[in-house]
Amino acid sequence: MARKELAKAYEPWDVEEKWENHWEENKTFTPDPEAEGDPYSIVIPPPNVTGVLHMGHALNLTIMDILCRFNRQQGKNVLWVPGMDHAGIATQNVVERQLKEEGLTRYDLGREKFIERVWDWKKEKGDHILSQIRRMGASVDWSRECFTFDEQRAKAVRKVFVELYEKGLIYKGDYIINWCNRCHTALADDEVEHEPKPGKLHHIEYKLGDGSGTLTIATTRPETMLADTAIAVNPEDDRFNHLIGKTAILPIIGRELPIIGDKYVDIEFGTGCLKVTPAHDMNDWELGRKHNLEVISILDEDGVVNENAPERYQGLDTVAARKLILEELDELGQLKSIEDHDHKVGVCYRCKSVIEPHVSTQWFVSMKPLAEKARAAIPSKTQIFPEHWTKTYYNWLDEIRDWCISRQIWWGHRIPAWTCEECGELTVAVDDPTCCCKCGSKKIVRDEDVLDTWFSSALWPFSTMGWPDETKELAKYYPTSCLVTGFDILFFWVARMMMMGLEFMDEIPFHHVYIHALVRDEKGKKMSKSTGNVIDPLDMIKKYGADALRFTLTSFAAMGRDIKLSEQRIEGYKHFMNKIWNATRFAMMNLPEEIPAVTLSEADGLANKWILHRLEEVKLAITKATEEYKFNEIAQILYKFIWSEFCDWYLEMVKPALYGEDEQAKAATQVVLWTVLSEIMVLLHPVTPFITQEIWSVLPRPAGDDRSDDIATLPFPETRDACLDAASVKDMELFMGVVSGVRNIRTELLIEPARKLDLLIKTVSDADKAVLEANITLIQSLARVDTVTIGPDVVAPKASGAAVVQGNEVSVPLEGVVDFESELARLDKNMVKLEKTMKGVSGKLANPGFVNNAPEAVVEGEKRKLAEMDEEKTKLSELKARLESVMG
Numbered sequence: 001m002a003r004k005e006l007a008k009a010y011e012p013w014d015v016e017e018k019w020e021n022h023w024e025e026n027k028t029f030t031p032d033p034e035a036e037g038d039p040y041s042i043v044i045p046p047p048n049v050t051g052v053l054h055m056g057h058a059l060n061l062t063i064m065d066i067l068c069r070f071n072r073q074q075g076k077n078v079l080w081v082p083g084m085d086h087a088g089i090a091t092q093n094v095v096e097r098q099l100k101e102e103g104l105t106r107y108d109l110g111r112e113k114f115i116e117r118v119w120d121w122k123k124e125k126g127d128h129i130l131s132q133i134r135r136m137g138a139s140v141d142w143s144r145e146c147f148t149f150d151e152q153r154a155k156a157v158r159k160v161f162v163e164l165y166e167k168g169l170i171y172k173g174d175y176i177i178n179w180c181n182r183c184h185t186a187l188a189d190d191e192v193e194h195e196p197k198p199g200k201l202h203h204i205e206y207k208l209g210d211g212s213g214t215l216t217i218a219t220t221r222p223e224t225m226l227a228d229t230a231i232a233v234n235p236e237d238d239r240f241n242h243l244i245g246k247t248a249i250l251p252i253i254g255r256e257l258p259i260i261g262d263k264y265v266d267i268e269f270g271t272g273c274l275k276v277t278p279a280h281d282m283n284d285w286e287l288g289r290k291h292n293l294e295v296i297s298i299l300d301e302d303g304v305v306n307e308n309a310p311e312r313y314q315g316l317d318t319v320a321a322r323k324l325i326l327e328e329l330d331e332l333g334q335l336k337s338i339e340d341h342d343h344k345v346g347v348c349y350r351c352k353s354v355i356e357p358h359v360s361t362q363w364f365v366s367m368k369p370l371a372e373k374a375r376a377a378i379p380s381k382t383q384i385f386p387e388h389w390t391k392t393y394y395n396w397l398d399e400i401r402d403w404c405i406s407r408q409i410w411w412g413h414r415i416p417a418w419t420c421e422e423c424g425e426l427t428v429a430v431d432d433p434t435c436c437c438k439c440g441s442k443k444i445v446r447d448e449d450v451l452d453t454w455f456s457s458a459l460w461p462f463s464t465m466g467w468p469d470e471t472k473e474l475a476k477y478y479p480t481s482c483l484v485t486g487f488d489i490l491f492f493w494v495a496r497m498m499m500m501g502l503e504f505m506d507e508i509p510f511h512h513v514y515i516h517a518l519v520r521d522e523k524g525k526k527m528s529k530s531t532g533n534v535i536d537p538l539d540m541i542k543k544y545g546a547d548a549l550r551f552t553l554t555s556f557a558a559m560g561r562d563i564k565l566s567e568q569r570i571e572g573y574k575h576f577m578n579k580i581w582n583a584t585r586f587a588m589m590n591l592p593e594e595i596p597a598v599t600l601s602e603a604d605g606l607a608n609k610w611i612l613h614r615l616e617e618v619k620l621a622i623t624k625a626t627e628e629y630k631f632n633e634i635a636q637i638l639y640k641f642i643w644s645e646f647c648d649w650y651l652e653m654v655k656p657a658l659y660g661e662d663e664q665a666k667a668a669t670q671v672v673l674w675t676v677l678s679e680i681m682v683l684l685h686p687v688t689p690f691i692t693q694e695i696w697s698v699l700p701r702p703a704g705d706d707r708s709d710d711i712a713t714l715p716f717p718e719t720r721d722a723c724l725d726a727a728s729v730k731d732m733e734l735f736m737g738v739v740s741g742v743r744n745i746r747t748e749l750l751i752e753p754a755r756k757l758d759l760l761i762k763t764v765s766d767a768d769k770a771v772l773e774a775n776i777t778l779i780q781s782l783a784r785v786d787t788v789t790i791g792p793d794v795v796a797p798k799a800s801g802a803a804v805v806q807g808n809e810v811s812v813p814l815e816g817v818v819d820f821e822s823e824l825a826r827l828d829k830n831m832v833k834l835e836k837t838m839k840g841v842s843g844k845l846a847n848p849g850f851v852n853n854a855p856e857a858v859v860e861g862e863k864r865k866l867a868e869m870d871e872e873k874t875k876l877s878e879l880k881a882r883l884e885s886v887m888g
Contacts, residue, residue, distance in 0.1 A: 004698035006588065010581035012545025015694045020134050028712055029068075029080065029139045033476035037077035041477035042068060043464050044080065044133075044140065045485050045493070046148060046457065048087035049122055050094050053132035055519040055527065055553075055565065056486055058537040061136045062550045062687075063516060063557060063631060064484045068139050069686035070626050071481075073716035079477045080139060081464045083146035084126065088412040088453040089183050089350045095121050095411075111410050118411050132538060137546050137689045139712065144473075146464045148456040149413065156463040157413045157456050158430045160504060165417075165428045169366045170405070172417075172426070176278070176285040177404050179358035180348040181303035185408040186362050187348060188452060189401060191492075192355050194344040201270065201341035202326070205334040206231060209247030209256050215240065216336055218270025220343060221280070222329070223322040225250065226309045227298040228257055230276040232287060235261035237272050251334045252325065253310070260291050279359045297359050318356075363406035363415060363449065370499035371397045377498060377508050384513045385629050386560040389490060396491045403496075405452045412450030420444050458496035461509035478505060482512040490515065514629050516557065522566035540570050547688035548574040554687050555635035576643065577691055580684075583647045584695050587677050590658040595674045595702040596667040600723060603668040606735065606775055607653035609728040614645055615676055616723050622683055623716070638684055646676060649736065653778055674700070679717040731771045734806050735779070738772065741803030741810040742783040748882060749801055749818055757817065759785040762794040762809040772808075785812075799886055820887050827880045834873055841866045 023029060042064050047057060068080045095118050096106055106114040133140070146153065164170040178187040202222045205214050217231065231248045233240035244261040264287060265274045278288030279297040288295060298309045305313045305321050313321050329335035346355040375397045384390045406415060418427045420436035421443040427433050435442045456463070461483075465474040479501070485494060494513060501509030520526055521533040528534065540549045551573045556563040600612060618641045625633040657669040678699055685692040689712065696711040707714060742759060751757070759779070763769040772779065772790050779788055796802065796811030799820075803810040841862055844850050851859055 006581065006585050006695065006698055008585075010545075010578055010691065012547060012577070012690060013542070016135070016137070016541075016546055016690045019690055019693045020137070022710075023139070023712065024134075024142055026710070027143065028710055029078075030141045030143050031077050031079050033077070033079075033472040035077055037075050039079070039477050039481070040068070040071040040076040041079040041480040042081070042482055042484065043461050043480055044082050044138075045483075045489070046083045046085040046146075046460065047129045047133075048090055049084045049126040049129070049147075050087055050090045051129045053129060053136070053537050055535060055537055057129075057133075058136060058549060059516055059519055059553045059557065059563070060484055060486070061133060061138050062553045063514065065136070065138050065550075065689070066554065066626065066631065066634070066686040067482060067484070069689065069712065070716075072139075072712065073682065073686070073714065075715060077476070079141060079144070079473070081144050081146060082130065082133065082138070082140035082142060083460075083464060084130065084148070085453060085457055086122075086147065086149035086412065088407060088409055088450060089185060091118060091122070092409050092411040093183065093350060106410060114410055135538065135541055135546060137550070139689070144464070146460075148453070148460070152466065152469075153456055153459070153463050154413060156459050156467055157451065158416050159468045160459060160500065161416055161451070161455075162428055162430050163504070164365065169369065170363060171366065172361065172363050174359060174361050175364065175402075175404070176282055176357050176359050177362055178346065178355045179301065179360065180351065180353055181301070181356060182351045182353035183348060183409070184301060186358075186360060186404050186406060187355065188404050188454070191349045191452075192346040193349050193352075194346055196342060197345045199341050199343050199345075201339050203271065203336040203338070204251065204275075204329060205336050206248040206251060206257075206273075208243070209249055215243065215248060215273050216271045217273045217275045219275055220341060221318075221322075222325050223305075223318050224277045224280040224298070225275055225325065226253060226305075226313065226321075227277045227279050227296045228255075228275045229278060229288065229294045229296060230257050230291065231259045232262050232265050232274040232276050233259065233272065234263055234265040234267050236263065237265070237267050239272060251332060252328055258293075260287075260293075262287060262291070280357050282357055285357070285359075295359060299356060299358070301358070303356055362404050363417075363447075365403040365405055367400045367403050367499075370503060371400045371495075373502045374495055374498040377502060381508045382498070382511060382513060384515065386515065388560065389487060389513075389515045392487075393490060393495060396495060403452075405455050406447075406449040407452055408448070409450055412453065413456055415447040415449050415451060417447045418444040419447070454492055454496060457493055458500045459504075461497055461501055462505050467504070479508050480510045482514055483510040484514045484516060486518070487515045512629075517560065517562045519553070519563045519565050522564050522568075524562065524564050535565055535567060540567065544570050544574040545577060545690070547691050548577050551576065551635060551688055554631050555639070557631035557635075559629060576639065577688070579643055579647060580691060580695075583642075583651060584677065584699075586651060587673055588699070591670055591674055591700055593700050595700055595705075596671055597703060598667045598671045600671060600675060600720070602664075603672045604665070605654075605657065605669070606728060606731055606771070607650055607778075608669060608672045609725045610732040611646065611650045611676055612672060612720075612723040613725045613728050614641060615679060615717075616720060618683065619679075619717055619719060626686075634687060638680075638687065642680060642684070646680065649732075650676070652782060656777065656781070674702075681711060682714055682717055685711050685714075730806075734768060734771055734808070735775055737803075737805030738779060738808070738810055739783045741805055742785060742812060744803065745801035745812050746784075748879065749814070749886075750879075751817060753784065755817065756784060756786045757812050759783065759788045760794050760796050760800070760809075760811040760813070761788070761790045762796070762811075763790060763792050764807040768806065768808055801886060814886060818883070818886075820883055824880065824883055827876055827883075831873065831876050831880075834869060834876070838866060838869045838873070841869070 045060065064080065068078050072078045099105060109117060161170060178189065178192050180187055199220050201218050201220055203216050203218050204222060205216050207214050228250050233243060235241050235244060241261060243259045246259050247256045248259055250257055276284045276287050276293060278285045278293055278295045296308055298305055300306045303317055305316045307314060313324065316324065326335060347353060348355060375394060378384060378390055378393060384393060416429060418433055420439060420441055422441040423436060423439040425436055425438035427437040427444060433444065436444050461480050462474065462478055465471060465478050467474055483494065497509045501507060525531065525533060537549060548570055552570045556565065618637055621637045622634055625637065654669050654673065657665045660666060681692040681696045693711050697709050738761065761772060769790055776788050797813050797815060799814045800811040801814055844862055845866065
């Protein structure tokens, strides 16, 4: 059988596609729920069917994949469920835009045909994000892919709705809701985004009903005054509390309004008097219910003034109505003043249209009974990482309002409720009824509304396991082990999953919740298309490979700290992948086709003992970091061990043994080299699955090693206490310190690399002397020195470069090596030239004309240039001082 080889250069694109297909075709990540092993399960936060992969997804997928691959290595029975969210409003908007281009609306098609059209779009375009998830190397079980609007999830949704309704936790009623005039649907509170916008505060005078005076209110929305039904003041406000119980006359309309007292009124805001408009303000709605006020709505579902306002206003939008009202108030002399006022305005999270509070008949979930159990479950049953998000979770639950779950769209789970046209009774059922549950009439009409997308998503941890059926998956894998998600859906999704899991499974949906940070640009700014600072993960994968992107994201994934990402960082970790590849090629050129049958205990020499000890430490450190969700530490540990210790030191130190004629030493070193390299691949695999899989598939094996060619199925490397050797670490630090000391002297004094030097080491102990003497050949090779003199009585000449390592004095004689006089003269010349240039740049930056008129990028470039020259000046000064100190 021909020996397997690695390609000369690492080309991630060919490797990634090959192993993606291999894993899926071989069902590598399809677990058997009846197989042995403790369960470990994760459900993917389902991306919208309309979505495309962004860096937040890439980070999320990388973290989940690390957890799943690591836990497989621990012998656990791992299930990672993929899927998508039907994304009601977002998907309907996409298809409606397509129809608009064709000159059609959904109403032209009708409900049934429109839904067919959306399904067609989903089949054609909707799986796009799943293919992108594959590109990231996610080890999900594709055979269990779910969709929040598929048949099994629909079955779960209907059962939950009916049971909550029967328990009195779902009800229908008139309530003020967030209404999107563009999407023509209600929105839950957490689907409204609040954006800062400049506005105006209008001061309007209201006359008292008894003619005894006036009071002035301040409002940002004067158009809603047509729906005012009261004026409120704070009973503790001595300016106005004497007016409580009196009335005021609504300008323009002439309606008499009661003046009520309520501590809700902010004495400091505006004038201290509040117009109360229950139909068009959330807080006013609560005041209206508390004080039994009339509710008058003057806006329809399009945001247009309706028949409840004077005829001249009817048909106007809010902007036109506001303009006309202000003109009339001004003519009446009751518009006292207008001032600038910045405030936050609610907008639709999908289309960004301004949200209008609107009184409407909707379906609601009564949240407080569910929230109490969800609050009590954290942290007693479920832990949130980082822990500080627990407080945010509590705050949201403590302030929770009933959840408006009905949406006036067509794409989604239609509410399973039918109204009888004969008796008006409501029939709510899992299966479509044929007649009224009360009078038996067949004249029943189904509710037109669909459920909020988050309703089906809230069931995801158990609906993906087959609930309401009693499945093997549900028995084995629920509760799930960890939910990995962003903080932005802690309220939309995480809390609701807690509620539904506890209500219907009588168990938490997940043991841990890991909240990852935001991925920002390199300056810490949020990525957005408008600012042009978006780094597209697919572009990065095409340029540098998925493993480089994954390692980059892992290296920055410190708990609770946002990631500042740049393409240069990803490119840097592509170099790391190349380093691993080239190190493996070197190793394979020095390994036989069959690894020798030599035990690790037979491996002698400092390098072998040290690297085996460090390997054991790395195993423990990676296990601890993964279990504690310290993903950045995993990357740091691996990077240091592979690049600095294995590649830069170990491989260099074992070359003499690998190239030498001592067959016993060579065989022992080959076993150590193979052991460390093969276990590096397993340790690195959860972070960079593709390159490690490719390397593992070509590595030679010892005789009788029948382990799978699929690295994803291999166990975590076993610990070997016999390989722990703390003394080797101290000895290796001494060795590295000596070699590094010589290298630093060479660099600092600008001695060319090829110039051979002599080395003197005054030792502080016989043990240190023995270590250095045993490795004298390696010191000569790695430090590029000729003669090495070691001992407690070594005396260095005055003109020597020096370093101290663990108390041992390391000296390099410089007589005849460095021309001190000419070198000092050269430094002085460079310093004069540098200072002249710095003076010119400083003058530019001190000139207001340049700073104020030059492009920002040019000014920043000059500042950067000055900082770099300042750093160079410091180094020149330090080098001059070093030379002078050596000269004495």
